[in-house]
Amino acid sequence: MKDSELLVLKVLRTPWARQQFLLHWLRSHWADILGHTAADHSQPYRLENGTLYVHTDNPMWSNQLHMMQGKLLGQLNRQLVPALQGRKRILREMKFYHGIIQEEIQPREDKGPFMPKVDPSRRCPVCGVPLIGEEEICSACRREQVQTLRREIRKQLVLRPWLRYEDCRELVKCDRITFTDVKAVLGEWALNRALDPKATAQEKAFAVLLETGLRPKELQEETIVRTLEKARRSRYYVPARRK
Known part of the structure:
Protein backbone atom coordinates (compact mmCIF):
# COMPACT_ATOMS: atom_id res chain seq x y z
CA MET A 1 0.00 0.00 0.00
CA PRO A 107 -12.02 1.12 -12.64
CA ARG A 108 -8.53 -0.33 -12.64
CA GLU A 109 -6.84 3.05 -12.94
CA ASP A 110 -5.57 4.45 -9.65
CA LYS A 111 -7.58 7.61 -8.97
CA GLY A 112 -6.22 8.22 -5.50
CA PRO A 113 -7.25 7.11 -2.03
CA PHE A 114 -10.85 6.78 -0.94
CA MET A 115 -11.86 9.18 1.85
CA PRO A 116 -15.32 8.79 3.42
CA LYS A 117 -17.12 12.08 3.95
CA VAL A 118 -18.93 13.02 7.14
CA ASP A 119 -22.07 15.11 6.77
CA PRO A 120 -23.18 16.44 10.20
CA SER A 121 -26.69 17.02 8.85
CA ARG A 122 -27.13 13.29 8.19
CA ARG A 123 -27.54 11.30 11.38
CA CYS A 124 -28.24 7.70 12.27
CA PRO A 125 -32.02 7.23 12.56
CA VAL A 126 -31.50 4.90 15.53
CA CYS A 127 -28.90 6.55 17.78
CA GLY A 128 -28.41 9.98 16.19
CA VAL A 129 -24.63 9.96 15.55
CA PRO A 130 -23.31 11.60 12.32
CA LEU A 131 -23.18 9.22 9.36
CA ILE A 132 -20.05 8.53 7.30
CA GLY A 133 -20.09 8.36 3.51
CA GLU A 134 -23.20 6.68 2.12
CA GLU A 135 -24.19 5.06 5.41
CA GLU A 136 -27.94 4.87 6.02
CA ILE A 137 -27.34 3.75 9.59
CA CYS A 138 -24.20 3.96 11.77
CA SER A 139 -21.83 1.00 11.99
CA ALA A 140 -22.70 0.24 15.63
CA CYS A 141 -26.46 0.11 14.98
CA ARG A 142 -25.94 -1.79 11.75
CA ARG A 143 -23.84 -4.33 13.62
CA GLU A 144 -26.62 -4.74 16.19
CA GLN A 145 -29.19 -5.21 13.40
CA VAL A 146 -26.99 -7.86 11.76
CA GLN A 147 -26.60 -9.70 15.07
CA THR A 148 -30.36 -9.54 15.67
CA LEU A 149 -30.97 -10.95 12.17
CA ARG A 150 -28.44 -13.74 12.74
CA ARG A 151 -30.08 -14.64 16.05
CA GLU A 152 -33.51 -14.82 14.38
CA ILE A 153 -32.20 -17.01 11.54
CA ARG A 154 -30.54 -19.30 14.09
CA LYS A 155 -33.79 -19.49 16.06
CA GLN A 156 -35.70 -20.61 12.97
CA LEU A 157 -33.04 -23.22 12.12
CA VAL A 158 -33.10 -24.59 15.66
CA LEU A 159 -36.87 -25.00 15.36
CA ARG A 160 -36.76 -26.28 11.76
CA PRO A 161 -33.23 -27.49 10.90
CA TRP A 162 -34.34 -28.63 7.43
CA LEU A 163 -35.13 -25.07 6.32
CA ARG A 164 -33.74 -23.91 2.99
CA TYR A 165 -33.00 -20.27 2.23
CA GLU A 166 -36.22 -19.90 0.23
CA ASP A 167 -38.24 -21.25 3.18
CA CYS A 168 -36.45 -19.12 5.76
CA ARG A 169 -36.97 -15.97 3.70
CA GLU A 170 -40.72 -16.36 4.16
CA LEU A 171 -40.21 -16.26 7.94
CA VAL A 172 -37.29 -13.83 8.25
CA LYS A 173 -36.30 -11.04 5.89
CA CYS A 174 -32.71 -12.11 5.17
CA ASP A 175 -30.18 -12.43 2.36
CA ARG A 176 -28.67 -15.67 1.10
CA ILE A 177 -25.13 -14.86 2.30
CA THR A 178 -26.20 -14.27 5.91
CA PHE A 179 -28.46 -17.34 5.93
CA THR A 180 -25.72 -19.57 4.51
CA ASP A 181 -23.18 -18.30 7.01
CA VAL A 182 -25.47 -18.72 10.03
CA LYS A 183 -26.41 -22.24 8.92
CA ALA A 184 -22.74 -23.16 8.42
CA VAL A 185 -21.78 -21.94 11.90
CA LEU A 186 -24.74 -23.72 13.50
CA GLY A 187 -24.01 -26.86 11.48
CA GLU A 188 -20.40 -26.94 12.66
CA TRP A 189 -21.52 -26.55 16.26
CA ALA A 190 -24.20 -29.26 15.89
CA LEU A 191 -21.75 -31.74 14.32
CA ASN A 192 -19.25 -31.17 17.11
CA ARG A 193 -21.96 -32.04 19.62
CA ALA A 194 -23.18 -35.03 17.61
CA LEU A 195 -19.67 -36.50 17.26
CA ASP A 196 -19.10 -36.38 21.00
CA PRO A 197 -19.21 -39.94 22.45
CA LYS A 198 -21.74 -38.70 25.02
CA ALA A 199 -24.07 -37.17 22.40
CA THR A 200 -27.77 -37.90 22.78
CA ALA A 201 -29.97 -39.32 20.03
CA GLN A 202 -31.68 -35.93 19.76
CA GLU A 203 -28.36 -34.11 19.25
CA LYS A 204 -27.35 -36.58 16.54
CA ALA A 205 -30.69 -36.28 14.76
CA PHE A 206 -30.57 -32.47 14.87
CA ALA A 207 -27.10 -32.36 13.33
CA VAL A 208 -28.12 -34.70 10.52
CA LEU A 209 -31.36 -32.82 9.80
CA LEU A 210 -29.32 -29.62 9.52
CA GLU A 211 -26.69 -31.28 7.35
CA THR A 212 -29.04 -33.09 4.95
CA GLY A 213 -32.14 -30.89 4.86
CA LEU A 214 -34.33 -33.94 5.49
CA ARG A 215 -37.54 -33.59 7.49
CA PRO A 216 -37.99 -35.64 10.70
CA LYS A 217 -40.41 -38.11 9.07
CA GLU A 218 -37.82 -38.78 6.33
CA LEU A 219 -34.96 -39.40 8.74
CA GLN A 220 -33.80 -42.98 9.26
CA GLU A 221 -31.28 -44.42 11.69
CA GLU A 222 -29.14 -45.60 8.80
CA THR A 223 -28.94 -42.04 7.47
CA ILE A 224 -27.86 -40.71 10.87
CA VAL A 225 -25.09 -43.29 11.20
CA ARG A 226 -23.87 -42.81 7.62
CA THR A 227 -23.87 -38.99 7.81
CA LEU A 228 -22.05 -38.83 11.13
CA GLU A 229 -19.51 -41.43 10.06
CA LYS A 230 -18.79 -39.41 6.91
CA ALA A 231 -18.37 -36.25 9.01
CA ARG A 232 -16.06 -38.09 11.42
CA ARG A 233 -13.85 -39.38 8.61
CA SER A 234 -13.59 -35.97 6.98
CA ARG A 235 -12.54 -34.37 10.27
CA TYR A 236 -9.94 -36.88 11.29
CA TYR A 237 -8.57 -37.78 7.88
CA VAL A 238 -4.86 -37.01 7.57
CA PRO A 239 -3.56 -37.01 3.99
CA ALA A 240 -0.43 -39.03 3.30
CA ARG A 241 2.72 -36.95 3.27
CA ARG A 242 4.33 -36.68 -0.12
CA LYS A 243 7.81 -38.07 -0.43
Whole structure:
Protein backbone atom coordinates (compact mmCIF):
# COMPACT_ATOMS: atom_id res chain seq x y z
CA MET A 1 0.00 0.00 0.00
CA LYS A 2 1.13 3.55 -0.68
CA ASP A 3 2.05 5.95 2.13
CA SER A 4 -0.97 8.10 1.30
CA GLU A 5 -3.27 5.09 1.61
CA LEU A 6 -1.73 4.13 4.94
CA LEU A 7 -2.28 7.68 6.17
CA VAL A 8 -5.96 7.43 5.26
CA LEU A 9 -6.24 4.19 7.24
CA LYS A 10 -4.73 5.84 10.30
CA VAL A 11 -7.18 8.75 10.33
CA LEU A 12 -10.29 6.60 9.85
CA ARG A 13 -11.87 6.17 13.27
CA THR A 14 -14.58 3.53 12.89
CA PRO A 15 -14.16 -0.16 11.93
CA TRP A 16 -16.81 0.31 9.22
CA ALA A 17 -14.85 3.15 7.60
CA ARG A 18 -11.59 1.15 7.66
CA GLN A 19 -13.32 -1.88 6.16
CA GLN A 20 -14.84 0.29 3.42
CA PHE A 21 -11.43 1.72 2.58
CA LEU A 22 -9.81 -1.73 2.47
CA LEU A 23 -12.68 -3.04 0.31
CA HIS A 24 -12.16 -0.10 -2.06
CA TRP A 25 -8.44 -0.88 -2.15
CA LEU A 26 -9.05 -4.56 -2.89
CA ARG A 27 -11.48 -3.72 -5.71
CA SER A 28 -9.02 -1.26 -7.22
CA HIS A 29 -6.15 -3.79 -7.16
CA TRP A 30 -8.19 -6.96 -7.77
CA ALA A 31 -6.88 -7.50 -11.30
CA ASP A 32 -3.27 -6.98 -10.19
CA ILE A 33 -3.69 -9.55 -7.41
CA LEU A 34 -5.70 -12.26 -9.22
CA GLY A 35 -4.82 -11.51 -12.81
CA HIS A 36 -7.15 -9.96 -15.36
CA THR A 37 -8.81 -13.24 -16.40
CA ALA A 38 -10.01 -14.15 -12.89
CA ALA A 39 -10.81 -10.51 -12.10
CA ASP A 40 -13.12 -10.32 -15.12
CA HIS A 41 -15.25 -13.07 -13.56
CA SER A 42 -15.16 -12.06 -9.89
CA GLN A 43 -15.60 -9.04 -7.66
CA PRO A 44 -15.03 -8.34 -3.95
CA TYR A 45 -18.49 -7.62 -2.62
CA ARG A 46 -18.20 -7.17 1.15
CA LEU A 47 -15.57 -7.19 3.90
CA GLU A 48 -16.79 -7.94 7.40
CA ASN A 49 -14.92 -9.11 10.51
CA GLY A 50 -12.00 -10.49 8.54
CA THR A 51 -14.17 -12.32 6.00
CA LEU A 52 -14.05 -11.22 2.36
CA TYR A 53 -17.19 -12.07 0.38
CA VAL A 54 -16.61 -12.43 -3.37
CA HIS A 55 -19.23 -12.71 -6.10
CA THR A 56 -18.51 -14.58 -9.33
CA ASP A 57 -20.41 -14.77 -12.60
CA ASN A 58 -20.00 -18.52 -12.98
CA PRO A 59 -20.15 -21.50 -10.55
CA MET A 60 -16.92 -22.81 -12.07
CA TRP A 61 -15.08 -19.67 -10.97
CA SER A 62 -16.58 -19.90 -7.47
CA ASN A 63 -15.27 -23.46 -7.17
CA GLN A 64 -11.85 -22.67 -8.64
CA LEU A 65 -11.29 -19.64 -6.39
CA HIS A 66 -12.51 -21.60 -3.38
CA MET A 67 -9.89 -24.27 -4.11
CA MET A 68 -7.24 -21.53 -4.25
CA GLN A 69 -8.45 -19.83 -1.05
CA GLY A 70 -5.33 -20.60 1.03
CA LYS A 71 -3.01 -19.22 -1.63
CA LEU A 72 -5.20 -16.17 -2.22
CA LEU A 73 -5.42 -15.35 1.50
CA GLY A 74 -1.65 -15.47 1.83
CA GLN A 75 -1.20 -13.30 -1.24
CA LEU A 76 -3.82 -10.75 -0.16
CA ASN A 77 -2.47 -10.47 3.38
CA ARG A 78 1.05 -9.97 2.03
CA GLN A 79 -0.28 -7.11 -0.09
CA LEU A 80 -1.82 -5.61 3.05
CA VAL A 81 1.29 -6.06 5.25
CA PRO A 82 1.87 -2.30 5.79
CA ALA A 83 -1.73 -1.97 7.00
CA LEU A 84 -1.59 -4.86 9.49
CA GLN A 85 -0.54 -2.59 12.39
CA GLY A 86 0.76 -5.45 14.53
CA ARG A 87 -1.90 -7.98 13.51
CA LYS A 88 -0.88 -11.28 11.92
CA ARG A 89 -3.42 -10.91 9.13
CA ILE A 90 -6.41 -8.79 8.13
CA LEU A 91 -8.23 -11.40 6.04
CA ARG A 92 -9.00 -14.71 7.77
CA GLU A 93 -11.46 -16.24 5.33
CA MET A 94 -12.91 -15.85 1.84
CA LYS A 95 -16.41 -16.88 0.80
CA PHE A 96 -17.41 -17.17 -2.84
CA TYR A 97 -20.95 -16.85 -4.19
CA HIS A 98 -22.19 -17.26 -7.72
CA GLY A 99 -24.58 -14.50 -8.69
CA ILE A 100 -25.11 -11.47 -10.89
CA ILE A 101 -22.68 -8.71 -9.99
CA GLN A 102 -24.95 -5.70 -9.85
CA GLU A 103 -22.53 -3.19 -8.34
CA GLU A 104 -20.43 -1.19 -10.74
CA ILE A 105 -16.93 -2.62 -10.94
CA GLN A 106 -14.31 -0.11 -9.83
CA PRO A 107 -12.02 1.12 -12.64
CA ARG A 108 -8.53 -0.33 -12.64
CA GLU A 109 -6.84 3.05 -12.94
CA ASP A 110 -5.57 4.45 -9.65
CA LYS A 111 -7.58 7.61 -8.97
CA GLY A 112 -6.22 8.22 -5.50
CA PRO A 113 -7.25 7.11 -2.03
CA PHE A 114 -10.85 6.78 -0.94
CA MET A 115 -11.86 9.18 1.85
CA PRO A 116 -15.32 8.79 3.42
CA LYS A 117 -17.12 12.08 3.95
CA VAL A 118 -18.93 13.02 7.14
CA ASP A 119 -22.07 15.11 6.77
CA PRO A 120 -23.18 16.44 10.20
CA SER A 121 -26.69 17.02 8.85
CA ARG A 122 -27.13 13.29 8.19
CA ARG A 123 -27.54 11.30 11.38
CA CYS A 124 -28.24 7.70 12.27
CA PRO A 125 -32.02 7.23 12.56
CA VAL A 126 -31.50 4.90 15.53
CA CYS A 127 -28.90 6.55 17.78
CA GLY A 128 -28.41 9.98 16.19
CA VAL A 129 -24.63 9.96 15.55
CA PRO A 130 -23.31 11.60 12.32
CA LEU A 131 -23.18 9.22 9.36
CA ILE A 132 -20.05 8.53 7.30
CA GLY A 133 -20.09 8.36 3.51
CA GLU A 134 -23.20 6.68 2.12
CA GLU A 135 -24.19 5.06 5.41
CA GLU A 136 -27.94 4.87 6.02
CA ILE A 137 -27.34 3.75 9.59
CA CYS A 138 -24.20 3.96 11.77
CA SER A 139 -21.83 1.00 11.99
CA ALA A 140 -22.70 0.24 15.63
CA CYS A 141 -26.46 0.11 14.98
CA ARG A 142 -25.94 -1.79 11.75
CA ARG A 143 -23.84 -4.33 13.62
CA GLU A 144 -26.62 -4.74 16.19
CA GLN A 145 -29.19 -5.21 13.40
CA VAL A 146 -26.99 -7.86 11.76
CA GLN A 147 -26.60 -9.70 15.07
CA THR A 148 -30.36 -9.54 15.67
CA LEU A 149 -30.97 -10.95 12.17
CA ARG A 150 -28.44 -13.74 12.74
CA ARG A 151 -30.08 -14.64 16.05
CA GLU A 152 -33.51 -14.82 14.38
CA ILE A 153 -32.20 -17.01 11.54
CA ARG A 154 -30.54 -19.30 14.09
CA LYS A 155 -33.79 -19.49 16.06
CA GLN A 156 -35.70 -20.61 12.97
CA LEU A 157 -33.04 -23.22 12.12
CA VAL A 158 -33.10 -24.59 15.66
CA LEU A 159 -36.87 -25.00 15.36
CA ARG A 160 -36.76 -26.28 11.76
CA PRO A 161 -33.23 -27.49 10.90
CA TRP A 162 -34.34 -28.63 7.43
CA LEU A 163 -35.13 -25.07 6.32
CA ARG A 164 -33.74 -23.91 2.99
CA TYR A 165 -33.00 -20.27 2.23
CA GLU A 166 -36.22 -19.90 0.23
CA ASP A 167 -38.24 -21.25 3.18
CA CYS A 168 -36.45 -19.12 5.76
CA ARG A 169 -36.97 -15.97 3.70
CA GLU A 170 -40.72 -16.36 4.16
CA LEU A 171 -40.21 -16.26 7.94
CA VAL A 172 -37.29 -13.83 8.25
CA LYS A 173 -36.30 -11.04 5.89
CA CYS A 174 -32.71 -12.11 5.17
CA ASP A 175 -30.18 -12.43 2.36
CA ARG A 176 -28.67 -15.67 1.10
CA ILE A 177 -25.13 -14.86 2.30
CA THR A 178 -26.20 -14.27 5.91
CA PHE A 179 -28.46 -17.34 5.93
CA THR A 180 -25.72 -19.57 4.51
CA ASP A 181 -23.18 -18.30 7.01
CA VAL A 182 -25.47 -18.72 10.03
CA LYS A 183 -26.41 -22.24 8.92
CA ALA A 184 -22.74 -23.16 8.42
CA VAL A 185 -21.78 -21.94 11.90
CA LEU A 186 -24.74 -23.72 13.50
CA GLY A 187 -24.01 -26.86 11.48
CA GLU A 188 -20.40 -26.94 12.66
CA TRP A 189 -21.52 -26.55 16.26
CA ALA A 190 -24.20 -29.26 15.89
CA LEU A 191 -21.75 -31.74 14.32
CA ASN A 192 -19.25 -31.17 17.11
CA ARG A 193 -21.96 -32.04 19.62
CA ALA A 194 -23.18 -35.03 17.61
CA LEU A 195 -19.67 -36.50 17.26
CA ASP A 196 -19.10 -36.38 21.00
CA PRO A 197 -19.21 -39.94 22.45
CA LYS A 198 -21.74 -38.70 25.02
CA ALA A 199 -24.07 -37.17 22.40
CA THR A 200 -27.77 -37.90 22.78
CA ALA A 201 -29.97 -39.32 20.03
CA GLN A 202 -31.68 -35.93 19.76
CA GLU A 203 -28.36 -34.11 19.25
CA LYS A 204 -27.35 -36.58 16.54
CA ALA A 205 -30.69 -36.28 14.76
CA PHE A 206 -30.57 -32.47 14.87
CA ALA A 207 -27.10 -32.36 13.33
CA VAL A 208 -28.12 -34.70 10.52
CA LEU A 209 -31.36 -32.82 9.80
CA LEU A 210 -29.32 -29.62 9.52
CA GLU A 211 -26.69 -31.28 7.35
CA THR A 212 -29.04 -33.09 4.95
CA GLY A 213 -32.14 -30.89 4.86
CA LEU A 214 -34.33 -33.94 5.49
CA ARG A 215 -37.54 -33.59 7.49
CA PRO A 216 -37.99 -35.64 10.70
CA LYS A 217 -40.41 -38.11 9.07
CA GLU A 218 -37.82 -38.78 6.33
CA LEU A 219 -34.96 -39.40 8.74
CA GLN A 220 -33.80 -42.98 9.26
CA GLU A 221 -31.28 -44.42 11.69
CA GLU A 222 -29.14 -45.60 8.80
CA THR A 223 -28.94 -42.04 7.47
CA ILE A 224 -27.86 -40.71 10.87
CA VAL A 225 -25.09 -43.29 11.20
CA ARG A 226 -23.87 -42.81 7.62
CA THR A 227 -23.87 -38.99 7.81
CA LEU A 228 -22.05 -38.83 11.13
CA GLU A 229 -19.51 -41.43 10.06
CA LYS A 230 -18.79 -39.41 6.91
CA ALA A 231 -18.37 -36.25 9.01
CA ARG A 232 -16.06 -38.09 11.42
CA ARG A 233 -13.85 -39.38 8.61
CA SER A 234 -13.59 -35.97 6.98
CA ARG A 235 -12.54 -34.37 10.27
CA TYR A 236 -9.94 -36.88 11.29
CA TYR A 237 -8.57 -37.78 7.88
CA VAL A 238 -4.86 -37.01 7.57
CA PRO A 239 -3.56 -37.01 3.99
CA ALA A 240 -0.43 -39.03 3.30
CA ARG A 241 2.72 -36.95 3.27
CA ARG A 242 4.33 -36.68 -0.12
CA LYS A 243 7.81 -38.07 -0.43
